[in-house]
Amino acid sequence: MASITRMSGFDAGFLYMETPSMHMHTLKIAVLEPSTDNTFDTLVEKMTERLRLLPPMRRRVVPVPFALHHPVLVTQRRIDPERHFFRHDVGGAGTMRDLEQLIGRICSTPLDRSVPLWELHLCEGLADGKVAIVGKIHHALADGLAANAMLANVMDVSSTDLRASVRGEDHDGVDDPSDSLLVRHALRDGARQLLDLPGLLATTARRLRAVLRYRRGMDARVPMPVRDAPRTSFNGPLTPRRTFATVTLPLADLKRARAAHADIAGLTLNDIVLGVTSGALRRWLEEHDEHPRGSLLAGVPVGLDANDIEPRLMGNNVSNLFTTLATDVDDTGARLRAISTTTRHAKAINERLGSSLMDWSQFAPPAPFAAAVRAYSRLRGARFHPAAFNAIVSNVPGPRERVKIAGAQLADVFSVGPLTEGIGLNMTVWSYMDRMNFSLLACPDLLPDVERLAAHFPAALAELLDHPDDSAEARAESAADDQESA
Structure with missing residues (x-):
C-alpha cells in the first residue's frame, strides 16, 4: 500500500x-x-x-x-x-x-x-x-x-x-505532505475524476432501468426510506450520549428456528436474525405503549465484496438495503415470511444498483457536505420528518473456532456500528464459535432502557422456535446443518 x-x-x-x-x-x-x-x-x-x-x-x-x-x-x-x-x-x-x-x-x-x-x-x-x-x-x-x-x-x-x-x-511511513x-x-x-463522469452517468442510468424493471415484476412490496418509516420514540435528533447492551443466543437455536420454518422458501439465517430483532422490538414497543402506524423498517448494511477471496483490511465497500421488520404482523410465521420475502427482493434491488451511490459520493464537495450535515444536526432537523428507517441491523460472521489474540484466549467478541441522525438504535450481530452475540447501541435521550430491549431477545427467539413445523424432521435438518458447519 x-x-x-x-x-x-x-x-x-x-x-x-x-x-x-x-x-x-x-x-x-x-x-x-x-x-x-x-x-x-x-x-x-x-x-x-x-x-x-x-x-x-x-x-x-x-x-x-x-x-x-x-x-x-x-x-x-x-x-x-x-x-x-x-x-x-x-x-x-x-x-x-x-x-x-x-x-x-x-x-x-x-x-x-x-x-x-x-x-x-x-x-x-x-x-x-x-x-x-x-x-x-x-x-x-x-x-x-x-x-x-x-x-x-x-x-x-x-x-x-x-x-x-x-x-x-513493509514501508516505514512518511512525513506529512x-x-x-x-x-x-x-x-x-x-x-x-471529471473524465469518469460520462461513464458513471451511463452506468447509473443502466442500473436504475434494471431496478425499475425488477420492481415492476415483484410479487411483494419493498418499503421506501422516509416515506414508509413510522415515527417512534427512538427516531429523532441525537445527543452525544450513548448506552450499550449485549445479549448472546445459541447459534444452534437460530438454525433450529430456520429449520422450524422450512416451509418459507429461501429463508436465511439473516432472516432469522431480523425475525428475532422484530420480536424483541414488538415486546419493547408494547411495554412502552407505543403503536407505530406501520411496520418498523431496518437498514441492513451489506458488503459488496463479501464473497471476494482476497481479504480487505481498509476502507468501506458497503451498501444498505431497506427491509421490513413486519412488527405490525401478529402471527409469527407470517411475520417471518414477510421479512424473508421483502429482504430477498431488497437484496435483488441492491445487487442491481451495485455501487452507484458509492461512485457518486466521489463527487461530493467536502466543505458544503460537512457544513450541511452540521447545520442539520445543530437545528435538530430530524424532528421535522420521519427517519429514513427506524433501526440499523447488521450481521457479520466472526470466528467459527476458538482463537487467541496476541496470545490471550478470546472468550467472546462483540461489535457495533455508529448511530446516524434520526436513528437512535443500532443492533449488530457478530458470531463467535457456537453463539450469536447481539450488541445494541442507543442514544439514551431517545431510548433510555436499551438493556430492557436486549432482555427481550431470548423470548423473541423462543417464539420462533415455538412453531408447528418444529418437528423431528426439522430438528434433524438443523442438526445436519450444525454438523456441516462444524
Whole structure:
C-alpha cells in the first residue's frame, strides 16, 4: 500500500457526517480469559508490534487546504501509545452490565483527528478475572468486513492465516505532505475524476432501468426510506450520549428456528436474525405503549465484496438495503415470511444498483457536505420528518473456532456500528464459535432502557422456535446443518 493515498468520497463521507452528537466510530469488544499476560503494558507492547498487520491503525487523516478534494491518508512513522491506549477499572461488582455501562461512556466521545483514528481501552476488574479490550475505530477507515479481516490478522490460529501480500506492509511511513503538494495533487485528481463522469452517468442510468424493471415484476412490496418509516420514540435528533447492551443466543437455536420454518422458501439465517430483532422490538414497543402506524423498517448494511477471496483490511465497500421488520404482523410465521420475502427482493434491488451511490459520493464537495450535515444536526432537523428507517441491523460472521489474540484466549467478541441522525438504535450481530452475540447501541435521550430491549431477545427467539413445523424432521435438518458447519 502507498504511504500517502487519497480517501474515496465514500470513506471521507463518514468524516463529513460527524458532528458533536453523531460520532462515526465503530466498536469492537474482545473479552479475554484470565491470564497473567492480560496487562496494560503487554497490550501496548503486543499491539504495537502488530501494527504493520493493521494498516488503518498507522494512517492519519490529513485534510486538503481549502477542502479542494477529499483528504489523504498518511502512514505515520511512529504511533504515540499515550494517544491510543487507555486503561479502566470496570468497578462495581465487575459484571457484564458494569462493562456495558463503561463501554457506553467510551463510545460517547469522538476520536481525536490529530492522530490515527483509533483507540484501545483495556477494561479490568471483571468479577471472574476476565478483561475486555474495547477498540474504537473510525468508520472512515474500515467497515465490518475490513475490521473482521484485521481481527483475523492478529488471531493466533493457523486457519485464519491470510496471504502474505495482505498480512502486512513493509514501508516505514512518511512525513506529512506540504500544503502546496496537497493542493497540486487535489487539482490533478479532481481533473482526472471529471473524465469518469460520462461513464458513471451511463452506468447509473443502466442500473436504475434494471431496478425499475425488477420492481415492476415483484410479487411483494419493498418499503421506501422516509416515506414508509413510522415515527417512534427512538427516531429523532441525537445527543452525544450513548448506552450499550449485549445479549448472546445459541447459534444452534437460530438454525433450529430456520429449520422450524422450512416451509418459507429461501429463508436465511439473516432472516432469522431480523425475525428475532422484530420480536424483541414488538415486546419493547408494547411495554412502552407505543403503536407505530406501520411496520418498523431496518437498514441492513451489506458488503459488496463479501464473497471476494482476497481479504480487505481498509476502507468501506458497503451498501444498505431497506427491509421490513413486519412488527405490525401478529402471527409469527407470517411475520417471518414477510421479512424473508421483502429482504430477498431488497437484496435483488441492491445487487442491481451495485455501487452507484458509492461512485457518486466521489463527487461530493467536502466543505458544503460537512457544513450541511452540521447545520442539520445543530437545528435538530430530524424532528421535522420521519427517519429514513427506524433501526440499523447488521450481521457479520466472526470466528467459527476458538482463537487467541496476541496470545490471550478470546472468550467472546462483540461489535457495533455508529448511530446516524434520526436513528437512535443500532443492533449488530457478530458470531463467535457456537453463539450469536447481539450488541445494541442507543442514544439514551431517545431510548433510555436499551438493556430492557436486549432482555427481550431470548423470548423473541423462543417464539420462533415455538412453531408447528418444529418437528423431528426439522430438528434433524438443523442438526445436519450444525454438523456441516462444524
